[in-house]
Amino acid sequence: MSAPLRLILFDVDGTLVDSQATIVAAMRAAFGAAGLETPARSELMSGVGLSLPVLMKALVPEQDDRTVNRLVAGYKEAYHDIRLSQGSAHSPLYPGARALLENLNGSPELLLGVATGKSKRGLDALIEAHGLERMFVTRQVADHHPSKPHPSMIDTARAETGVARDDTIMIGDTSFDMQMASAAGVAGIGVTWGYHHRSALEPARNVVEDFAQLADVLNTFRAVNHG
Structure with missing residues (x-):
């Protein structure tokens, strides 16, 4: 059998x-582009595993959906750029x-x-x-x-x-x-x-x-x- x-x-x-270094770098780029202070590294990493919109909302609960969506888009763009420039080394x-x-x-x-x-x-x-x-x-x-x-x-x-x-x-x-x-x-x-x-x-x-x-x-x- x-x-x-x-x-x-x-x-x-x-x-x-x-992928910690890439995640943090992409987060900093996204928050910087939105004119917001980037949360501490420990706070960023504590939410890894959540889907990106859920994570962003948890990081900035006081912000409206438009800002959250902007952060999501900024993160995706920055992460994509890092991946293209570093290849497999990004993760x-x-x-x-x-x-x-x-x-x-x-x-x-x-x-x-x-x-x-x-x-x-x-x-x-x-x-x-x-x-x-x-x-x-x-x-x-x-x-x-x-x-x-x-x-x-x-x-x-x-x-x-x-x-x-x-x-x-x-x-x-x-x-x-x-x-x-x-x-x-x-x-x-x-x-x-x-x-x-x-x-x-x-x-x-x-x-x-x-x-x-x-x-x-x-x-x-x-x-x-x-x-």
């Missing part, structure tokens, strides 16, 4: 790639990320996917820059879903792949990722090398410190689901 298909979903920013893969993805992708019973607050344009460009085009069978992006922690991204990824809840896992660095996993009824693995403090990663089933630990946890997940 063949093993059941299993779905492993990854967040992107702060989980697979370190380098964390050490160990590529090796893990390649190892997992070599197992026919494992399906890999992405659930990210990035736009489709941004995600597609990032995947192309790092040569990961054939890695992910499902790509869930902010354009098509409510912001995390709404479970829509995970629910849609499961619907596309036909994988059961018990055979699905979500990996991310933020409280939004873990809350989304909980809302979708799937296991969550929190990673500590990203943008939220370890204490914010509840209700993760596991919290890991590096990609070697993540590989061990995923091996256990695979073994359990083999029955």
Whole structure:
């Protein structure tokens, strides 16, 4: 009897790639263009993972929708310019990320996917820059879903792949990722090398410190689901 298909979903920013410098630079450009003071770096990073309009509104709750929309557009333009000028260096893969993805992708019973607050344009460009085009069978992006922690991204990824809840896992660095996993009824693995403090990663089933630990946890997940 063949093993059941299993779905492993990854967040992107702060989980697979370190885009902190680009995010902060694009935020500063957007706020500067709007004539507003840029929030502190810690405040900016605490909202990474949310869809961009939701994040901007959270950063400037006193501003009207027109200003929020201007900030969103300014951020997208600045981020796009940085990506074009720096290529893959604008969001380098964390050490160990590529090796893990390649190892997992070599197992026919494992399906890999992405659930990210990035736009489709941004995600597609990032995947192309790092040569990961054939890695992910499902790509869930902010354009098509409510912001995390709404479970829509995970629910849609499961619907596309036909994988059961018990055979699905979500990996991310933020409280939004873990809350989304909980809302979708799937296991969550929190990673500590990203943008939220370890204490914010509840209700993760596991919290890991590096990609070697993540590989061990995923091996256990695979073994359990083999029955």
